[in-house]
Amino acid sequence: MDANIKRTGTEGKERARQEQHTRTADFVMTDYRLLINGSLVEGAGTLEVINPATGGILTDAPRADRAQLDQAVAAAKAAFPYWSATPLRKRGVLLVKLAEALAAEQDEFARLLTEEQGKPLPQAIDEIAHSIATIRYFATLDLPLEVVKEDSKQKVIRQRKPLGVVAAITPWNLPMLLLMIKVAPALLAGNTVVAKPAPTTPLTTLKFGELCARILPAGVVNIIVDQNDLGTALTSHPDVAKVAFTGSTATGKKVMESAARTLKRLTLELGGNDAAIVLEDADPKEVAPKIYAGAMFNAGQACIGIKRVYVHESIYDATCDELGRLAQGTVVGDGLEQGTQMGPIQNKVQFEKVKEFVEDARQNGKIVAGNGALEREGYFIQPTIVRDISDNARLVREEQFGPVLPVLRYSDIDDVITRANDTDFGLGGSVWSSDRDRAFGVAARINAGTVWVNKHLDVGLDTPFAGAKQSGIGVEMGQEGLEEFTQATIINMAK
């Protein structure tokens, strides 16, 4: 791992830049910095950021070492007394300024997001717009004192206090939005933050650090980048009070283990294997485009994307045909090219995993549309629809996190609910029917944090979002999502 660290003496850095210039036509002149204690600083090393649409190097990003992680946590700890004592409304005003600054540069952020993440530019624009809306939303919330009860003998009040230093750890599929969902409520509640993006998508987070450096007091937000090597140091750090983590279930378990040493507060938003159940009264032509969109959004790299579809036998063939037609008509390509509807898989490791899922589908099912990787540079997978696949296939049991969708047949509603629930995941699910009351009855039997009816992937800013079973612990979004960044103190007064 350390071999990947290039020491950043001025000379070495210049040489690295020149080498990079000659290595790839994708070279973009960048000058990214970590944010530690209000200063934009070079990393102890660098790491290469790859453009997934080409497989070539996009740029270098600074990479922190353990000492810089400790400096970031120390800065956040030192800023906490001042920031937590700043009135909540004043913190809200600074959040609005952050949102305004992001809005002023939204085009640059969106383009950079497409370059590092791969998603089509219109979807990157959407992600930045949602990020801005998220900051603005949290800036409107409040944490008032609540009277829990009052009678002739006592008055009991609940106060919500900030926790301290929050570690915000994010994955590579929605790097900006998932960061804002953590940073905005953490700051409004009076916490300070050390944020760490995924190593393959650090750039938009680092650019956000430039806005924080301009707007927030020193140390309130700190941003470090690692190469998957500083996570444990951050989540076990004695001066970190809470970890707000989004990522895979496997990593979430490690986070929980290392956070246990100092009993940190945790929010874990983890993997999913959402089932969509299509009842026999649904119209395949009407529901297929919505199901397809729910599965293929972000090239299938969404925690709450549809990962398995169960269709009643009476409309099974028609639904498979519709989904196959949609897959064939999807324009896959570089997210910066106009007309692209689906971008590449974000990184090579995931690209290889998704190719394995396609292979599994070939062996255990029948491919209706799509044929694995595209024969071109970059990490492109054709949207793939698979039918007549066994419940035990990897593609059905595991989280594929790519544009490969299994469609399964059922005849009995009780049986399909059992099959949908037969998983350790419990993030989301959906039921599709022309009879909403009937669909509600089925939705109520799905064991997941969110179940939609006749839609999927709709997460409202004011609607609590949480994973059941091994899809997570704790809540994000809404007032509850804000309160997760606080400790309730009960003040019980005699009268």
Ligand code: NAD
């Ligand atoms: P990942 O678990 O590999 O990485 C997530 C983050 O954790 C990265 O920043 C990574 O550097 C960091 N990390 C790695 N090892 C760590 C450790 N030991 N301790 C602490 N942090 C560590 O996940 P990924 O591959 O980046 O993202 C894909 C996964 O994220 C999928 O499983 C997906 O379902 C999940 N996800 C969940 C949600 C949700 O809200 N539930 C949203 C988006 C993505």
